[in-house]
Amino acid sequence: MKISRVDSFLVEVPQKAPIAPYHSRYRGQSVTRSILIRLEADDGTEGWGEAPQVYLGDPLTGREAEALRPTLAGVDPTDVVAACDGLTFEHIYIQSAVEMAMWDLAGKARGVPLYRLLGGPCRSEVELAACMGIQSHDRAGEIARLYVEMGFSTLKAKAGRDPEEDLAMVRGVRDAVGDRLELRIDPNTGYSPEACEQLAKDLEPYRLQYLEQPMGEDLIDESARIRGLTSTPLALNESVTTPERVREILDKEAADVLLPDTYQCGGVWATKRVAEVAASAGVPCVVHCAHDLGPKTAAMLHLAAGTPNFPLANDCTYYGLVEDVLVRPLEIRAGRMAVPQAPGLGIEVDPEKVRKYRVGPPA
The missing domain is CATH 3.30.390.10 (Enolase-like, N-terminal domain)
Known part of the structure; x- marks a missing residue:
């Protein structure tokens, strides 16, 4: 061929x-x-x-x-x-x-489906984390209730414009649905180390699954330091790029969770390698989402099916598309997607x- x-x-x-x-x-x-x-x-x-x-x-x-x-x-x-x-x-x-x-x-x-070329199957369906942009207290609660009704178990919210805004949004979710949703927020490198440290401590009563990439991607030492000062778990995404950077993160114990993605790491295989290396350090991974259409969403499903160290809900905005580019769109049922079984990506x-x-x- x-x-x-x-x-x-x-x-x-x-x-x-x-x-x-x-x-x-x-x-x-x-x-x-x-x-x-x-x-x-x-x-x-x-x-x-x-x-x-x-x-x-x-x-x-x-x-x-x-x-x-x-x-x-x-x-x-x-x-x-x-x-x-x-x-x-x-x-x-x-x-x-x-x-x-x-x-x-x-x-x-x-x-054969792609997951078999990646060593799977480890799982036949993949749990998804629903996503939302930065919201007010009340709107965050409305969306959280909707996601519970849709069957999702995990919510990821954007953040990073202002710590007080982030805290109000988190309170809105917890006030609306309590602990029925695991909760993650992602400031997209928006804060200084000082602001990050205070925010992480202020978030402790709300029992986040993790606080994702609150600081600049090169601040690995600061992430390791702050991780030792708070019970709020820290995750890294923008920092997860090259094998050298991943080794640095793991050696310095700078993250509780890593979020690799194909476009940041250079492909499906590189993303899988990040998860395998992280597994050796006992650090779980989540496949990051970049507002994906069908092909990249299918690749996420195969990565999760072919790699044991994607045990948590993987980020997804697929349900927010007016239409996909696939002949047969992927289906979400109770916050989960079945892994495609047709050859290749299966789409x-x-x-x-x-x-x-x-x-x-x-x-």
Whole structure:
């Protein structure tokens, strides 16, 4: 099997309540923006990969296939790890989407779902954490009650604009549903070490599952120090990038939980490796979500099914899409998703829906 065609698409899919409008400390949004990569093999088989749009830096254009075609032409996509190690990509996000599409092709070539190539199955369905943007006390309580009714067990909320706002939001959740939801908040590096330390202590009565990435990604020593001063567990996401950085985090005991993601680590395999290394230190992992469409959501399911050290609910905003780009959207039942059983990612992308939501010129 050889790659014979490469296409890329920038798509924007509207979101619906209660996800939209989704406010982080950076911005508000009501759409999911993703780059889709389509690889076609010489036998006509196609593989799909996905990465989020870049928000902090130069955005992706959807024309990335133009640079990828001479690089990928004739490559055997079933040699995923070796092929990607030998290639150079202009952007790690694009590397992750290409690698995901190769895994999709590799599974289809062998007639097995991706999780079997990753060593699974460890589980047949995956627990999901519902998400919400920064909210007021009352609105946070309303959304929390809705998520309990929908069958979710875990809630992740954005945070990071102001500690008092964060505390009011957390109180809103606890006042509305008590401990019926595990609760995580994510300030997205919004606070100084001093503010983080105080916030972590102020959050102790509310029994968070964890406080995610409250400080800058390079402040590993500070995370280790503050972790020793509070009973609020600390998690890291933006810090979880290279193997060297992961070893530093684990060596310094700087986190209770790690949240790797394909676009930050460079692919499915790199994300799995983070979880395996973290397991050796007794640190559980969660697959991070970047407002994903079907291909990346399916990759999350296969990662969780093929890797024991994803024992907690994995972040998900999939239920907030007005429509997915798949022929048959993935189903959520009582806060869980079944792992796809068809070969590769186990999904079928609908080209008409891709055209419907594509923005910018074709590549």
